[in-house]
Amino acid sequence: xxxxxxxxxxVGAIVFLFFVRTEPLLAKASKEPCKKIKYxxxxxxxxxVVNKKEFESYLPKRRKTSGGMCARVVxxxxxxxxxxxxxxxxxxxxxxxxxxxxxxxxxxxxxxxPRDFDVHILYPRKKSHYGHMEIYYKGKWYSDFYQKASLWQxxxxxxxxxxxxxxxxxxxxxxxxxxxxxxxSKPSMRLAQSPVY
Numbered sequence: 001x002x003x004x005x006x007x008x009x010x011v012g013a014i015v016f017l018f019f020v021r022t023e024p025l026l027a028k029a030s031k032e033p034c035k036k037i038k039y040x041x042x043x044x045x046x047x048x049v050v051n052k053k054e055f056e057s058y059l060p061k062r063r064k065t066s067g068g069m070c071a072r073v074v075x076x077x078x079x080x081x082x083x084x085x086x087x088x089x090x091x092x093x094x095x096x097x098x099x100x101x102x103x104x105x106x107x108x109x110x111x112x113x114p115r116d117f118d119v120h121i122l123y124p125r126k127k128s129h130y131g132h133m134e135i136y137y138k139g140k141w142y143s144d145f146y147q148k149a150s151l152w153q154x155x156x157x158x159x160x161x162x163x164x165x166x167x168x169x170x171x172x173x174x175x176x177x178x179x180x181x182x183x184x185s186k187p188s189m190r191l192a193q194s195p196v197y
Contacts, residue, residue: 054080055117059142070143071095074119074133077142081117093131096121096163105165110152117167122152122159132159 058077071092078099079085087098099105099119108118114136122132132151134143141147148154152162 050081050117051083052081055137059137060145062146065145067144071130071133073144074135074142077135078117078119091130092133093121093123095119095133096165099165104168106168108164108166110162110164112164112166114150114164115166119165120150120152121163121165123161123163125158125160129158 055077058073058080060073071089074092075086075088075095082102082104084102086095086102089095089098096107100107105119110120114120116137118136120132120134120136120141122134124131132143134141134147134150136142141150143151150162152159
């Protein structure tokens with residue numbers, strides 16, 4: 001009986017020392033992967049997440065002349081930015097009410113200083129003309145090509161009026177750039193989620 005008890009005691013002591021000594025080592029080894037794991041808190045139902053990277057990937061980069069697809073390119077950029085589809089229209093001059101209907105864009109005075117994600121809609125003088133749509137980002141105007149300035153400034157005789165639509169910042173949370181982290185309190189949680197195993 002004494003020898004069995006001593007064996008159990010010895011095994012228990014070894015197991016105890018193993019777990020007491022290795023838990024800090026495993027926790028220390030698992031700290032690096034835990035720092036790289038990002039946990040985003042899910043946004044509420046009324047919050048829109050602005051996705052700048054997707055938006056930037058759809059902006060025209062090299063093109064210097066128009067292909068007549070300004071409404072399509074700007075609409076696609078806005079859809080990638082806000083993560084929602086927009087109603088399809090035939091002409092650029094018809095997209096003003098579509099932007100306002102999303103609840104994310106509001107009409108502003110046309111002579112306002114442009115901000116990122118502002119949209120200009122230029123209305124034509126001629127009935128047969130389709131209008132023009134352009135979006136402002138990082139000091140530049142884009143449509144289906146990179147513009148040196150707004151076409152309202154370059155060709156004022158081509159267009160009768162301009163309307164500016166601004167992204168409503170107070171209803172938007174910019175989380176992709178600054179994610180919120182959840183703190184973990186117990187080392188056991190850290191060990192369980194560790195890629196060391």
